[in-house]
Structure formats: structure tokens, C-alpha cells
Amino acid sequence: MTLEDSGFRLPRRRLLAPLGRIPDPVFAWLILLPALIGLSTFSIVPMAIGIWNSLQGARSGEPMGLGQYQAMIGDPIFSTALVNNLLFSVVTVPISLALAMLMAVLVNRRFHGRALARLAFFTPAMLPVVGAASIWLFMYQPDFGVINSLLETLGLARQNLLGQPSTVLPALMVVMVWKEAGFFMLLYLAALQSIPGELNEAAVLEGAGGWYRFRRITFPLLMPTTLFALIIAVANSFKHVDFLFVMTQGGPANASTLLLYHIWDTAFIQFRPGYAAAVSTFLVTILVILAVVQIRLLDRRIHYR
Amino acid sequence: MSARFWMNRTTDALGVLRTWLLAGIWIAPLAYVLWASFREPSVALSLDITRGWTFDNLVTVWNAAPFGRYYINTAILVLGLAATQIVIGTLAAYAFARFEFPGRELLFLFVLIQLMIFPEILLLENFRIVSALGLYNTIPGIGIVSAASAFAIFLIRQAFRSVPKELVEAAEVEGASRLGILWRVYIPVTRSSIAAFALISISSHWNSFLWPLIITRSPEARPVTVGIARYLAPDTGLSITALSAGTVIVVGPLLIFFLIFQKRFMQSFVRSEIV
CATH class of the missing domain: 1.10.3720.10 (MetI-like)
Known part of the structure; x- marks a missing residue:
């Protein structure tokens, strides 16, 4: 009798029997293996490669060093990208979160069409960034775009909002806020529903007004969610650059470029791998710092040990 | 009592109205583009619903790639x-x-x-x-x-x-x-x-x-x-x-x-x- 034959005839349990004799720790490592291989190969290894490449000299034959980083800091486009990224975070994150909180408070009450209102707020968050970008390209278009018609109605001149260095960033920020707020609304909504109703009832009995109740009860109780959403939103502002490819290509004259777009541009268009690796390493460092902050927050919220 | 009741009702109604307004504004860009995609280009931006409906836009783009x-x-x-x-x-x-x-x-x-x-x-x-x-x-x-x-x-x-x-x-x-x-x-x-x-x-x-x-x-x-x-x-x-x-x-x-x-x-x- 061949091994194959016996294998086919034996019941499955017997076939897997040797597995049962493996001690628990070894078994745990075995089933972790695919995940560890995947995570290492496409995150840790490329990160290490990136750091290594970023330390190579700018020209061949040059010794290893921080030359690429010096080039990066001296590069005005890098500065623009970094400043733009920071502006994006500083402006869009608070607006997104404030709007999200307002939306959540509004749709947390009972009224006709509540489900529809929630849907209206959340749907943009579901769209591909490319889709959101095309929608706003349509809205901003100088000849037939609605935004320009509105400007004209208000007595202002038509303008190419995406084509001017002074207006392109605010125009893109609107898209970002529109796309992101709905998602954070959901987070706030979940948090609101966990606030005990008695708190508000007691405040109403004491004669507290709506705004007062929001300021003294709702807002403080939403603080943990706000902190959490803050980290996600800041990270998103570094990661989501897809709309640049459709809307501005980083232009006009690099006025709307962002770090990840700059990495793409230097790596795949200008073919400067060492330089791109330096900017990558810089961006990854920012995200790792955000991750560490996030983990500390998570740690407080849920015990992961 | 009744004055306060009516005041609350009015505030509630205003709140609902505000919510509806914000929700309408929020979904408008998407709704507007979807609307325009089924309209003949010459009338795409008008709100006349009696004429100008077409699938040509979708067909044209669909066939382009x-x-x-x-x-x-x-x-x-x-x-x-x-x-x-x-x-x-x-x-x-x-x-x-x-x-x-x-x-x-x-x-x-x-x-x-x-x-x-x-x-x-x-x-x-x-x-x-x-x-x-x-x-x-x-x-x-x-x-x-x-x-x-x-x-x-x-x-x-x-x-x-x-x-x-x-x-x-x-x-x-x-x-x-x-x-x-x-x-x-x-x-x-x-x-x-x-x-x-x-x-x-x-x-x-x-x-x-x-x-x-x-x-x-x-x-x-x-x-x-x-x-x-x-x-x-x-x-x-x-x-x-x-x-x-x-x-x-x-x-x-x-x-x-x-x-x-x-x-x-x-x-x-x-x-x-x-x-």
C-alpha cells in the first residue's frame, strides 16, 4: 500500500493528527507565519531598503552619507510639499471634525428622514478619491462649473480656481473636507449613542439650554473620539493624494504638490530613486510617530494585552 | 407652559430644517454630476426635466476604453x-x-x-x-x-x-x-x-x-x-x-x-x- 492510497482512505482527522501533537506555542507561530511574511516583505523590508537607498551618495562613487537628505531640505519643491501637507492638516482636520460633530449631533435626534440625512452625509466618504476628484473637477470647471456660476451670481469674476496658485489649495481642501467628514460623523454618532440619556435629561430639568448642554456634556464626552479621529485625519492628510493626479498634477507650478505626490514624481517621473527614498523615509517617520500616538490612545481605550 | 411648548416645537422644526439643508448641500455635488451624466451636453446644466435625457454620454465614454x-x-x-x-x-x-x-x-x-x-x-x-x-x-x-x-x-x-x-x-x-x-x-x-x-x-x-x-x-x-x-x-x-x-x-x-x-x-x- 502506498502512502498516497492510505492518505486518501484515511479520514481527515487522522490526516491532520500530527498537527495536534505540535505544542501550542509552535502552532501559534506556524499560523502566524503567513501574516508575518506578508507584513515583513512589503513593509519592513521595503522600509529598510528605503533607508539604505536614501543614504547612498547622490552621484555614483560618492561615499554613503546624508547627502540625499541635504538635497531634500534644500529642494524648494520639497519645502512646498511639506508646507502644503501641514496646511492641509491644520486647515482640513479641524473643519472636518467640527462638521462631523455637527452632523452627528444633528442626525442623532429623531426626525423625519433621519436615515436619508445620514446617508447624504456619509455617501461622499464611500466614493473613490478619484471619483470625488472628478466630481469637483466638474464643479470647479471655469466654463460650465457650478461654483463659477455661483461666483458670478454673487457679482465676482469667473476664475479657474484650480489653475491659480493662490486658490488651488483652498479648492482642494474643500474636496478633502467633503470627502472625509462623513466618516468621522459615523464615529461621533457611535460615541453619542453611548452617552447615557439621563445626563441630558438631568441637565434639561435644571433648565440648561441646548448650547450649554452641548458645551458641558456632549463635547467633553466626545473628547476621546475626537483625539482618535484627529490621528486618523492627520494620517489621511498625508496618505490621500490620489485627487492630485486627476485634478492638478501638483500644479500650477507645484503650488498644490504634497509629500506622497512628490515622492511619486521624483521616483517615477524624474528617476531620482535615492532622493525619493529620502523623502519616503521622512514620510514614514511621520506616520510611525502618529502610529505610536495612536497605539497609546488605543491602549487607553481597549486593553490589548 | 403652552408658550414654551410652541417655542420648543419651533426650535425643533428649525433644527430639522437646518439638518435637511446641510444634508442637501452635502449630497448636491454628487447628485448634480449624476444628473448631468444622463443629459444631453447642450442642456446638461439646465433643470428642465421634460427633455434632454440620454445615455449617449455613458455610451461614448464606455466605448472609449x-x-x-x-x-x-x-x-x-x-x-x-x-x-x-x-x-x-x-x-x-x-x-x-x-x-x-x-x-x-x-x-x-x-x-x-x-x-x-x-x-x-x-x-x-x-x-x-x-x-x-x-x-x-x-x-x-x-x-x-x-x-x-x-x-x-x-x-x-x-x-x-x-x-x-x-x-x-x-x-x-x-x-x-x-x-x-x-x-x-x-x-x-x-x-x-x-x-x-x-x-x-x-x-x-x-x-x-x-x-x-x-x-x-x-x-x-x-x-x-x-x-x-x-x-x-x-x-x-x-x-x-x-x-x-x-x-x-x-x-x-x-x-x-x-x-x-x-x-x-x-x-x-x-x-x-x-x-
């Missing part, structure tokens, strides 16, 4: 990837949730840090690794970098921790193997969390753009987001037709999918909290 192929690619990518992520993630989550082993805390920290660093942002390095594996310009090449998802591991592990100990012990008494317990106890109990992850995974990878743009070259492997980008902003200038119909093509299927499963979707996103 192999969108059928792009859709199939996207579908293969998101379904295959969600399934792979769930298998790999479930196994890893099971290890973290049920067993004690040396290095567990450290490994879990390693997973947590990966929540922030998406492989997609290590553009050039992963481009080289995936190309070296011979997967350049293939659908598996797009998916492989995300096959092991820290997010899946984290989410499923959280769910696994809520599995009642009594169920596990009962299965042990019956002599079930470790994989048997995973399959017959853990997975059935946490089905809804796993489904929630699947929805999030499908929607986020349907939307992915930059990584597929880099790692694919030809229509055989490109997903619809990459395929459409060229038609949205061509060098020849923007047209109402290309923009509006292009938007419908790229957002349409996912939007319909979302509207059908909206409740589940929203619950899933809330549960995830840490996308």
Missing part, C-alpha cells in the same frame, strides 16, 4: 484580496487571541505599528520587490502587498477575544482540534465582524489608485480607478460628457453596492474605528 475589462479586474482584485486577507488575518488573529507564546506582545506591537504604514506608500521599494517577484503588471501584483493586513488581524482579534470561554472548553472536551475549534467555534461566533471587515476591505481596495497606477501598465491588469483617470482630465481639456459619465463609471457600482448594504456598511465602519 475597455471598461468591461477594468471592472472585471477590479472585481477579481477586491474579492480575491478580501478572501486572502481574511484567511491570513483569521489565522494570525487566532494565534494572538488564544495562545500564549514567546514574543506575543512584541509581535502584536509590530502589527499595531503596521496599521499606520500602508505598503502602498513605500512606492518605489515595493515596486522593485513586486517586480522582482515577477508580478509587475498583474492583478496579484496589485494585491500581494496588502495580502497580510494588520487591520484584519487587529479587527478579527478584537472579535475573537469576545468568544465565550465556555464554548471553547466545550469543544475541547469533545476532542475538537485547534483548527477545528477555530472553524466551528470562533469563526461562526464572530461572523458579523468578519463580514464587516470584508465590506471595508472591498470598498477601500475598490478605491485604491496610486499603487495600481504604478504597478500596472496595460489594460489587462488595470483596475477601473486607474483606467478612468485618463478620461477625466485629458490633455484636450475637460468636457461635460467625459467628466460626468466618467464619474458615473467609477463610482456607480460601488455606490449601488453601498446603497443596498448601507446599514451594514455604516455599522462596519463604526466598528472598525481605526481604518
Whole structure:
């Protein structure tokens, strides 16, 4: 009798029997293996490669060093990208979160069409960034775009909002806020529903007004969610650059470029791998710092040990 | 009493009105583009509903590129990837949730840090690794970098921790193997969390753009987001037709999918909290 034959005839349990004799720790490592291989190969290894490449000299034959980083800091486009990224975070994150909180408070009450209102707020968050970008390209278009018609109605001149260095960033920020707020609304909504109703009832009995109740009860109780959403939103502002490819290509004259777009541009268009690796390493460092902050927050919220 | 009652009623009504207004403004851009896509270009922007309806815009754009192929690619990518992520993630989550082993805390920290660093942002390095594996310009090449998802591991592990100990012990008494317990106890109990992850995974990878743009070259492997980008902003200038119909093509299927499963979707996103 061949091994194959016996294998086919034996019941499955017997076939897997040797597995049962493996001690628990070894078994745990075995089933972790695919995940560890995947995570290492496409995150840790490329990160290490990136750091290594970023330390190579700018020209061949040059010794290893921080030359690429010096080039990066001296590069005005890098500065623009970094400043733009920071502006994006500083402006869009608070607006997104404030709007999200307002939306959540509004749709947390009972009224006709509540489900529809929630849907209206959340749907943009579901769209591909490319889709959101095309929608706003349509809205901003100088000849037939609605935004320009509105400007004209208000007595202002038509303008190419995406084509001017002074207006392109605010125009893109609107898209970002529109796309992101709905998602954070959901987070706030979940948090609101966990606030005990008695708190508000007691405040109403004491004669507290709506705004007062929001300021003294709702807002403080939403603080943990706000902190959490803050980290996600800041990270998103570094990661989501897809709309640049459709809307501005980083232009006009690099006025709307962002770090990840700059990495793409230097790596795949200008073919400067060492330089791109330096900017990558810089961006990854920012995200790792955000991750560490996030983990500390998570740690407080849920015990992961 | 009655004065106060009426005042409250009025404030409530105003609040509802305000909500409706904001919701209307919020959905207007999307609704407007969808509307324009089914209108003849000459009347696309007018609100006259009696004439000017057409499918020509969609047909024109649809025929301009192999969108059928792009859709199939996207579908293969998101379904295959969600399934792979769930298998790999479930196994890893099971290890973290049920067993004690040396290095567990450290490994879990390693997973947590990966929540922030998406492989997609290590553009050039992963481009080289995936190309070296011979997967350049293939659908598996797009998916492989995300096959092991820290997010899946984290989410499923959280769910696994809520599995009642009594169920596990009962299965042990019956002599079930470790994989048997995973399959017959853990997975059935946490089905809804796993489904929630699947929805999030499908929607986020349907939307992915930059990584597929880099790692694919030809229509055989490109997903619809990459395929459409060229038609949205061509060098020849923007047209109402290309923009509006292009938007419908790229957002349409996912939007319909979302509207059908909206409740589940929203619950899933809330549960995830840490996308």
C-alpha cells in the first residue's frame, strides 16, 4: 500500500493528527507565519531598503552619507510639499471634525428622514478619491462649473480656481473636507449613542439650554473620539493624494504638490530613486510617530494585552 | 407652559430644517454630476426635466476604453484580496487571541505599528520587490502587498477575544482540534465582524489608485480607478460628457453596492474605528 492510497482512505482527522501533537506555542507561530511574511516583505523590508537607498551618495562613487537628505531640505519643491501637507492638516482636520460633530449631533435626534440625512452625509466618504476628484473637477470647471456660476451670481469674476496658485489649495481642501467628514460623523454618532440619556435629561430639568448642554456634556464626552479621529485625519492628510493626479498634477507650478505626490514624481517621473527614498523615509517617520500616538490612545481605550 | 411648548416645537422644526439643508448641500455635488451624466451636453446644466435625457454620454465614454475589462479586474482584485486577507488575518488573529507564546506582545506591537504604514506608500521599494517577484503588471501584483493586513488581524482579534470561554472548553472536551475549534467555534461566533471587515476591505481596495497606477501598465491588469483617470482630465481639456459619465463609471457600482448594504456598511465602519 502506498502512502498516497492510505492518505486518501484515511479520514481527515487522522490526516491532520500530527498537527495536534505540535505544542501550542509552535502552532501559534506556524499560523502566524503567513501574516508575518506578508507584513515583513512589503513593509519592513521595503522600509529598510528605503533607508539604505536614501543614504547612498547622490552621484555614483560618492561615499554613503546624508547627502540625499541635504538635497531634500534644500529642494524648494520639497519645502512646498511639506508646507502644503501641514496646511492641509491644520486647515482640513479641524473643519472636518467640527462638521462631523455637527452632523452627528444633528442626525442623532429623531426626525423625519433621519436615515436619508445620514446617508447624504456619509455617501461622499464611500466614493473613490478619484471619483470625488472628478466630481469637483466638474464643479470647479471655469466654463460650465457650478461654483463659477455661483461666483458670478454673487457679482465676482469667473476664475479657474484650480489653475491659480493662490486658490488651488483652498479648492482642494474643500474636496478633502467633503470627502472625509462623513466618516468621522459615523464615529461621533457611535460615541453619542453611548452617552447615557439621563445626563441630558438631568441637565434639561435644571433648565440648561441646548448650547450649554452641548458645551458641558456632549463635547467633553466626545473628547476621546475626537483625539482618535484627529490621528486618523492627520494620517489621511498625508496618505490621500490620489485627487492630485486627476485634478492638478501638483500644479500650477507645484503650488498644490504634497509629500506622497512628490515622492511619486521624483521616483517615477524624474528617476531620482535615492532622493525619493529620502523623502519616503521622512514620510514614514511621520506616520510611525502618529502610529505610536495612536497605539497609546488605543491602549487607553481597549486593553490589548 | 403652552408658550414654551410652541417655542420648543419651533426650535425643533428649525433644527430639522437646518439638518435637511446641510444634508442637501452635502449630497448636491454628487447628485448634480449624476444628473448631468444622463443629459444631453447642450442642456446638461439646465433643470428642465421634460427633455434632454440620454445615455449617449455613458455610451461614448464606455466605448472609449475597455471598461468591461477594468471592472472585471477590479472585481477579481477586491474579492480575491478580501478572501486572502481574511484567511491570513483569521489565522494570525487566532494565534494572538488564544495562545500564549514567546514574543506575543512584541509581535502584536509590530502589527499595531503596521496599521499606520500602508505598503502602498513605500512606492518605489515595493515596486522593485513586486517586480522582482515577477508580478509587475498583474492583478496579484496589485494585491500581494496588502495580502497580510494588520487591520484584519487587529479587527478579527478584537472579535475573537469576545468568544465565550465556555464554548471553547466545550469543544475541547469533545476532542475538537485547534483548527477545528477555530472553524466551528470562533469563526461562526464572530461572523458579523468578519463580514464587516470584508465590506471595508472591498470598498477601500475598490478605491485604491496610486499603487495600481504604478504597478500596472496595460489594460489587462488595470483596475477601473486607474483606467478612468485618463478620461477625466485629458490633455484636450475637460468636457461635460467625459467628466460626468466618467464619474458615473467609477463610482456607480460601488455606490449601488453601498446603497443596498448601507446599514451594514455604516455599522462596519463604526466598528472598525481605526481604518
